[in-house]
Amino acid sequence: MVLHLSTFHLEGGAGVAATRLHRALQKSGTESRMLVPTLQNPEENVAALAKNSWESKKAWGRFVAERLYFFPQERDSSVRFAFSPAEIGADISNHPLVRQADILHLHWINFGFLSLSSLEKLFSLGKPVVWTLHDMWTFTGGCHYSRGCNHYLSHCQYCPYLAKPEQYDISFSQFERKISIYEKAKMALISPSRWLDQIVKNAALTRSNYSDSIPNCIDTTLFAPSDKMLIRKKILLPTDKKLILFAGANTQDPRKGFSYFKDSLKLLPDEVEILVLGKANPAVFDSFPAPVHYLGKITRQEDMADAYNAADMIVVPSLEDNLPNTIMEAMACGTPAVGFATGGIPEMIDHKVNGFVSELKSSDSLAEGINWILNNNSNGLVSANARTKVLNTYSENIVANQYQNLYKSLLSE
Template identity: 70%
Template structure:
């Protein structure tokens, strides 16, 4: 049995990716279970650490403990959730599912779900471990994205996320701790993007550990092309306009690049009367103020069905992330036949084939982003681009393809025990 461990169930990109892989494995007749901190919804094979009110309070206390531990050391509030000290977490080494598991499969385990001590106890069980990385935290001294810092290539210290960076600061201490506990595990590190796998292979903590690239997967029967006009009527969206979608869990996060999206729209040669914008995710009125084109704010959508409708209503999606692994939003949109525009960063260029199923813009350039938006909207081959987007997902990210790659990895780890 494969046991997946993820703090989140259906929240955030990593939580969604973990649940999707669990489902894909079940469809491929692999015995799979998923253990999360708190259930988002009842689902076969998914269990929660928080089975009662007391356990829920303990989970909240672990999360608060993590943040309070880091709070006096943070450089500023903007980095508050961008660094995880992993000081607080649940000891699940004796959990029945852990004891039954043949393979332990880690996903995103921060924010009080598992601590470094928790990982130490899990690794000491001697079971094979697969760890799917959803950011850089596994091989850094605590940051989820390094923002240009290269200390993780040698040894973390003088961390730019800290108010008082020092030679032996908490990034140095976490790096040392990880170095110690990783030596106890029979582990394979899996990155959804070749970009992240390349960093794993260079990082001092992980260069010696078996690693490979296996993408996230998606249910292509659920995320599929639908009747665009019918959906726009249902959602009270204009039928004759070009609709551009921006989707982000938290639009205020600078890493998501919303400001570049706004600036790019102001620079496009597209007539303002022809274009309107759909915004999906957590946002506030200030982000919509003085927007260069009319905005339809859809809010935070939690159901897959509503997401499918939003993607199908759009003519394109723009993902101007400054750092990202393998964004679910691009995969989901393309699976619905919606072309994507994004920056040349992280795993995004692996998903978008330039001027085939979308457009890759120069990183951090609102002018290049504007040119991409204009190109997609005015491209005479738009229908072909939509078909290409769908075909890319079917040939790369379909559940059966990804599940087969993981099955092969699991078998390899079990065979060489």
């Protein structure tokens, strides 16, 4: 039995990716279970560590305690959730599912779910561990994305996320703890993108571990093309405009590149209007150079698929990203993507085949990509190529098979 450990079930990119893999493995005949801190939506073979309201409060308390631990050390509020000290977490080493598992499969486990001490106890059980990396935290001194810092290649210290970077700061001590803990682990590190896997192979903490790249997967029957105009009428969107989708509108996070997207809109034709999906302050869009249709935060996957199908393209201007679910979901619906040449994005978008890869941090290049799709997809070929890329690379059976082969090799050693 494979046990997936994830802070989130159906929330956030990492939680969604973990749950999709768990479901895909079950469809492919693997006995798969999932353990999360708390569970909002009951699902077969997904268990919550918290079984009652008191335990749910304890889970929340662990999250708060971990944030309070970091609060006095943070540089400013913009990095508050970009660094995880992993000092607070639950000991799950004696949990029945952990004891029953043949393989422990870690995903994103921060925010008070598992601490470094929790990981040490899990690794001491001697079970094979697969760890899917949804960001860079596994091999850094605490940051989830390094934002250009490369200390992790040798040893983290003088961390730019901290108010007082020092030689022996919290990033140094976490790095040292990870060195000690990883020595006890029989561990395979899996990155959804080849970009991240290459960094894993170079990082000081992980270069001696087995690592490989296996992408995230997606249900291509749920995320599939449908009638664009019917959907637009259903959700009250204009049928005579070109609609560009920006999903996950965290306008406060510089990593998401929102300002570059906004600037690119000044270079687009008048027929273009904007769809925004995700949690955001609608007042932010008052100054936009194009009309904005704000769809809010959508949780149902069927509604997500409608949003993708309503759009003519999606724009993902992230400055750092692993293998964005939004690009995969949009392309599965036959909606081409424009994104910066960073992280795993160029692995997903084949330039001028199923989308457009823009020059990093260039609003002009982003606008060029948007215009290229507007001018080259009238016959639907770019959309068809986008769908084909997902079917051939990210469909459930293909990804599940790669993980099944990995599990077998670990168990046979």
